[in-house]
Amino acid sequence: MTSPINPARPRVLIVGGGFAGVACARRLERVLKADEADIVLVTPLDYELYLPLLPQVAAGVLTPQSVAVSLRRVLRRTRIVPGTALGVDLDSRECSVRLINDQEVREGYDIAVLASGSVTRSFDIPGVPEVAHGMKNLAEAVAMRDHVIAQLDLADAAVCPAERDARLRFVVVGGGYAGTETAAYLQRLTVAATYRYPGLSRESIEWLLVDVSPRLMPELGPRLGDKALARLRRRGIEVSLGVSVAAAGPGWVELTDGRRLPTHTLVWTAGVAASPLVASTGAKTVRGRLAVTAELTLPGHDEVFALGDAAAVPDLAVGGDAICPPTAQHALRQGRTAGNNVAARLRGRSPSQYRHRDLGLVVDLGGLGSVARPLGIPLSGLPAQLVTRGYHLLALPTLVARIRVATNWMLHAVAGDDFVRTGFLAGQPSTIRAMEHTDACPTTDEAHAAADPEKPARTRQAS
16 A cells, blocks of 8 residues: 655655646646656546536536546656545644544654645525535536436426426526526526427526626626626526525525525525534635645745645735635646645745736536627637637647537537437536535544544655
8 A cells, every 4th residue: 555655855745636736737847857856646536627518418418427527648757646635644744544444544744735625515594505505517418418317307297286396497596607607507507408308498587696696707807707697598598696595495495585496406506615524724825725824835834835725825917815716727827836845845935925817717607698808808709719719729728628518519519419418427416515425524622533643544654
């Protein structure tokens, strides 16, 4: 189980295989010579997930493999530890890891990069973790497609009108990019599917997008936000702003405006919280995320870097107490900055501060309904669609991934969809609690216990 370690080389331990962690590992492989450091990446998956395209996987526009980029294709010198980080002990410089075979080991480090990401945040609303479906990982996207098509199948076969209406009512919570794109793409899926279901009509399908904010995607600005809102409503999606979920249960959702809606589909994209790993460090947090300097280091622990959704990185471009939002764009850039700063520390040089220039925002609503603001220029319609898809192709980390995605887009545009349920997860719950394994995440006390160096476990020491 334990790989040989060269005591003459420092060890860089990266926790998290998302945008930030992989970008850091790639940058380290690029700027460090092979004999300067050992690079270790702890992640339960052997791929990097391109999260912005998950709604298109759920809608069947893209295949799951096209957004799952193999880590062994992009990382050549990094040793990948297949497991979940349970706790980090800053004093002993060790990370407790549960491998995918449930064995626990400890990974020592000289420099640590904490990029453990985030989990879906349900705000302790009764029933949400047990009945809502998330859109945070690949399994959830695949299960979402099967679930939506299953509702169409059941509605087409239903005899009771009330049961039929409940099956054809879909509620999406969260008016950010993930929620808006998910509602837009899945609504297009259900409308297109009605042509294959003789007993269903477009008018019988009801989609509802709710968000507690008074505006849809406020980051886009009033002009583009209003355009996106108008296009969703023209498609038949009911958008309720200033509204959230009060409670949910099997077959129903109660909104804060007093409505109680019979439905079998509640999609939750209303926010994220930093990974529970953050609690194990005992370090200071800001809004639940690790407080870090502008150089991405933990105060008092210059050997520990934190970035991405797990860190409250100061937004120097805005100033004041502003912190960077948890977006893929920031995670990628912070990963590269962290890689450069780790290399600088190993070489005895001064690190650089993280400062970004906003490249703009893109929102793909499917068809010609996209909106975008590249470099501050507002676009909509076909120009926005071209910019949006071009951005995603450039952001994908490998040529193979770009070819797969582009090919999928062309095939779907030409051949359409067959609306087939894969059945891979048949008989298993596809709720947030089940798919994101929230019960398996350590509590604060458990995370501290996992980081306790006195707990028996097999250890891999750093130099």
